[in-house]
Amino acid sequence: MYRDESYGRPALELRGLTKRYDDGTLAVEDFDLEVPAGAFFGLLGPNGAGKTTVISAVCNLIRVTAGEVLVFGEPISSLRARSWIGLAEQDINLDRFLSVRETLIYHGGYFGMGREEAEERAEEMIDAFDLRSKRDVVAPKLSGGQRRRLLLARALMHRPRLVILDEPTAGVDYELRQELWLYIRRLHAEGTTILLTTHYLEEAEELCEEIALIRGGKLLARDSAHGLRERYSATNLADVYVKAMAEV
Amino acid sequence: MEGQITGTQGMRWLAQRETLRVSKLWTQTVLAPVISSLLFILVFGLSLGDRVRNVGTVEYDQFIVPGLIAMAMVQAAFANNASTIFQARAERYINDILSSPMHPWQMTIGFVVGGVFRGLLIGGSLLAAAFLLTGVPLENPAALALTAVLCLVLFAAFGTVVGIFAESWDNTTFIGNIVILPLAFVGGTFYSVALLPSPWEELSHFNPIFYMVQAMRFGLLGESDVSIWLSLGVTAALAIPAYLWAQWLFSSGRKLKD
Numbered sequence: 001m002y003r004d005e006s007y008g009r010p011a012l013e014l015r016g017l018t019k020r021y022d023d024g025t026l027a028v029e030d031f032d033l034e035v036p037a038g039a040f041f042g043l044l045g046p047n048g049a050g051k052t053t054v055i056s057a058v059c060n061l062i063r064v065t066a067g068e069v070l071v072f073g074e075p076i077s078s079l080r081a082r083s084w085i086g087l088a089e090q091d092i093n094l095d096r097f098l099s100v101r102e103t104l105i106y107h108g109g110y111f112g113m114g115r116e117e118a119e120e121r122a123e124e125m126i127d128a129f130d131l132r133s134k135r136d137v138v139a140p141k142l143s144g145g146q147r148r149r150l151l152l153a154r155a156l157m158h159r160p161r162l163v164i165l166d167e168p169t170a171g172v173d174y175e176l177r178q179e180l181w182l183y184i185r186r187l188h189a190e191g192t193t194i195l196l197t198t199h200y201l202e203e204a205e206e207l208c209e210e211i212a213l214i215r216g217g218k219l220l221a222r223d224s225a226h227g228l229r230e231r232y233s234a235t236n237l238a239d240v241y242v243k244a245m246a247e248v
Numbered sequence: 249m250e251g252q253i254t255g256t257q258g259m260r261w262l263a264q265r266e267t268l269r270v271s272k273l274w275t276q277t278v279l280a281p282v283i284s285s286l287l288f289i290l291v292f293g294l295s296l297g298d299r300v301r302n303v304g305t306v307e308y309d310q311f312i313v314p315g316l317i318a319m320a321m322v323q324a325a326f327a328n329n330a331s332t333i334f335q336a337r338a339e340r341y342i343n344d345i346l347s348s349p350m351h352p353w354q355m356t357i358g359f360v361v362g363g364v365f366r367g368l369l370i371g372g373s374l375l376a377a378a379f380l381l382t383g384v385p386l387e388n389p390a391a392l393a394l395t396a397v398l399c400l401v402l403f404a405a406f407g408t409v410v411g412i413f414a415e416s417w418d419n420t421t422f423i424g425n426i427v428i429l430p431l432a433f434v435g436g437t438f439y440s441v442a443l444l445p446s447p448w449e450e451l452s453h454f455n456p457i458f459y460m461v462q463a464m465r466f467g468l469l470g471e472s473d474v475s476i477w478l479s480l481g482v483t484a485a486l487a488i489p490a491y492l493w494a495q496w497l498f499s500s501g502r503k504l505k506d
Contacts, residue, residue, distance in 0.1 A: 059347040062506045079253040079349035093340035097269045109261025110348035
């Protein structure tokens with residue numbers, strides 16, 4: 001367990017986040033969001049809503065135009081804050097020169113692990129994600145499902161406190177999706193904060209304790225699935241989504 | 249992860265990843281450039297060497313060795329870093345590094361190490377082969393080592409910059425084939441520029457690779473067309489801004505982050 005000054009702080013605080021891309025597109029403007037530590041939090045919105053921009057800002061992958069990003073109270077510019085985040089991106093972006101085992105070990109190394117610790121943890125992740133038979137196979141020779149599993153294993157390799165999953169089950173078959181969620185649920189039960197974006201609304205409704213709906217870079221609503229259903233007089237999250245998006 | 253995070257561990261792993269890439273692709277990254285340079289030594293040095301006059305007191309087959317080694321090393325360092333960065337950007341696995349707890353200067357070092365490593369492997373292999381084939385001496389090892397490091401840092405850093413700006417594979421190969429290779433060929437590898445008529449002799453002094461070839465020649469043969477200090481000074485004067493440019497790109501995130 002983590003017992004330092006960051007303990008008890010929200011997992012994520014976005015204050016006045018604004019991102020204007022070089023081509024002039026304003027992806028998010030003056031965006032505020034707080035994700036409590038230990039939450040399973042969903043970020044939902046249509047394509048182009050600004051979800052990936054928000055995630056990229058949190059993971060130091062874009063140049064933020066204005067605003068502040070804090071992870072467990074630490075600014076994202078600090079190495080400590082970055083070491084607490086695990087990211088599984090929407091697109092599969094695995095290093096083509098590394099085997100499954102090397103992918104995990106090198107990722108652990110980039111995030112500050114020593115060799116012995118990284119090797120041990122990699123073996124653990126290989127078993128957890130059923131990649132034992134592909135341990136020494138390079139990423140381009142894996143199937144789509146295996147790559148997706150490796151991507152998730154890589155995100156979790158360094159035991160992050162905040163796991164960000166950007167469309168983790170896009171294009172994944174039902175069986176694998178169930179497997180992945182089983183693992184993520186277990187992780188969440190152990191205290192890890194999960195920030196999830198997905199287009200599968202029933203998935204978000206079932207998994208997320210709290211959901212934020214965004215569109216055009218603005219926060220439309222934020223509540224539990226139950227609270228959102230009540231607010232929009234809807235029977236399920238899909239109805240909520242349709243009504244919320246129609247309001248804009 | 250708990251405990252103090254300094255990024256040093258990450259930098260070491262990144263440097264190791266870059267050297268691993270070179271090792272995994274050794275037939276392309278090391279063997280091919282070594283063979284093509286050896287062919288130059290065999291064809292120009294050993295086959296035609298008997299028909300070409302000595303250059304000063306140096307036999308022609310030994311005279312061309314320093315320039316060929318310099319040429320192979322700098323081209324490899326450039327190509328290595330231009331391709332590794334471009335590919336990591338194109339396939340977006342560079343995000344794993346950009347999101348990691350490493351300082352930008354540590355990322356720059358990690359990447360530059362790969363190009364330097366590849367250049368040293370090629371340089372070392374060529375030197376050993378050239379010694380066996382031509383008996384080339386090693387007159388000033390310290391000057392040779394310093395020259396090699398400066399040249400490799402310069403071209404690995406320049407390759408990093410090009411890899412960051414490149415929009416296609418063509419961009420990365422264009423600089424290598426249209427800029428570096430011709431400059432290397434007219435940089436005094438195969439002849440002493442002192443033998444050239446005016447203005448070609450004077451113009452050669454504006455070619456940065458000329459100074460690298462001269463410094464390498466001083467290190468191996470103990471003689472060159474210009475002072476070793478001038479050669480080292482020019483190489484360092486180019487290596488420092490090239491490195492700082494690469495470093496600035498990592499610090500600012502320009503072209504690496506949207």
